[in-house]
Amino acid sequence: MQTMKGPGLFLAQFVGDTPPFDTFDAISKWAADCGYEGVQVPSGADTLIDLDKAATSKDYCDALKGRAADQGITITELSAHTQGQLVAVHPAYDLAFDGFAPASLRGNPKARQAWAVDQVKKTIDASANLSLDRMAAFSGALAWPYLYPWPQRPAGLIEAAFDELAARWRPLLDHAAEKGVKICYEIHPGEDLHDGVTFEMFLDRLDQHSAAMMLYDPSHYVLQQLDYLDHLDIYADRIGMFHVKDAEFNPTGRQGVYGGYQGWTDRAGRFRSPGDGQVDFKAIFSKLTAMGFDGWAVVEWECALKHPEDGAREGAQFVRDHIIRVTEHAFDDFAAAGTDAAANRKMLGLEG
Secondary structure (H helix, E strand, O other): OOOOEEEEEEOOOOOOOOOOOOOHHHHHHHHHHHOOOEEEEEOOOOOOOOHHHHHHOHHHHHHHHHHHHHOOOEEEEEEEHHHHHOOOEOHHHHHHHHHHOOHHHOOOHHHHHHHHHHHHHHHHHHHHHOOOOEEEEOOOEOOHHHOOOOOOOOOOHHHHHHHHHHHHHHHHHHHHHHHOOEEEEEOOOOOOOOOHHHHHHHHHHOOOOOOEEEEEOHHHHHHOOOOHHHHHHHOHHHEEEEEEOEEEEOOOOOOOOOHHHOOHHHOOEEEEOOOOOOOOHHHHHHHHHHHOOOOEEEEOOOOOOOOHHHHHHHHHHHHHHHOOOOOOOOOOHHHOOOOOHHHHHHHOOOOO
């Protein structure tokens, strides 16, 4: 066992055009003032990080870490969520996901995918230059439109989708392994890797690739009614990152997991700030600690009701209150008799 690191904050929901969210130094200071010790940085946010420089220059990365340290902050991980999404896009989502790519690539899915692959590779390289051994990503999705099919899916459709998904990611996972970096896929609706079964389907096609890990976010499991505590027991060896995000699921006679096309406030399932939803974080922190999880507890703020700055400030204290400082002694050590092997045999009636 070991004491989890944290609290950290995922910056993706906060980076913007106005101070203090418009520069790395300012947003890091703001996060530190909220009580955070680390920040998870989206690698596509060019106001926070120059990914081209980070991928090629250890000196640049050392300077970036130094700037973080000046604010009392550690860079916990890099995230390539949006770029990973574009590694695999079903044509039904081309227009929607074009906004994740540079304007010059919009309307050109092949060029957009090539750019995304390059971005993920650069995030791997930048992570290594920052001395980080893991990064976050989405897997992208080819099969998602056929999740709940009508008419029935033709035989082999899902298998072909996962064959292709694995083929696109294998070179990136191989590169990550060479760099000593794990790619932690956020198990997330909208991605082909959206639960344990789909993650296993992916791993099977990758020969159980050692660089393929999970980003564990229990909020997404609440919304699909998956047992998020059992999930920890099943995939303990594959969980590399942890997002502290809350959710609630309150089905009615009118709607359930699909949400009736309603906005977030009116859905049966909706995201909440840490502590405001239904996730049993005491059990999660206990399980992760017992598992020996060696990563960061990182708040990802998403809430249908609360202001983000309030959620961020409260989230730092929430994580701090839940991190378990690992004991160095068993609670009953005071009663130890100090016996040895011979005494043990005697206690069992095997001698004398």
